[in-house]
Amino acid sequence: MVGELNVLSEWIPEQMSPGTIFVLENAGEVGEPEDPYFAVLACPSCGVLGLITRRQIAGLIPVICGSDQCSAQFFIRDNDIVVRKAS
Numbered sequence: 001m002v003g004e005l006n007v008l009s010e011w012i013p014e015q016m017s018p019g020t021i022f023v024l025e026n027a028g029e030v031g032e033p034e035d036p037y038f039a040v041l042a043c044p045s046c047g048v049l050g051l052i053t054r055r056q057i058a059g060l061i062p063v064i065c066g067s068d069q070c071s072a073q074f075f076i077r078d079n080d081i082v083v084r085k086a087s
């Protein structure tokens with residue numbers, strides 16, 4: 001798994017390698033009002049793209065990969081990816 005986020009400033013799908021994040025142009029305007037979608041993140045383990053919310057970007061709740069083949073769970077801490085320890 002990649003350990004650091006790579007922030008993309010422009011939406012270039014081919015550059016969405018694992019651990020790459022792209023902040024949505026309408027960040028904060030879609031999804032649940034109390035925890036709206038904020039960015040697209042390529043899973044740092046398998047590279048599958050998924051939407052993440054403002055709370056996930058703030059590191060308050062873990063990001064869980066949406067792929068059936070991947071069980072990655074991690075927190076975003078600033079620009080780092082911190083693997084969630086199984087409790």
Ligand SMILES: [Zn+2]
Pocket residue numbers: 043044045046047048065066067070071072
């Ligand atoms: Zn994954």
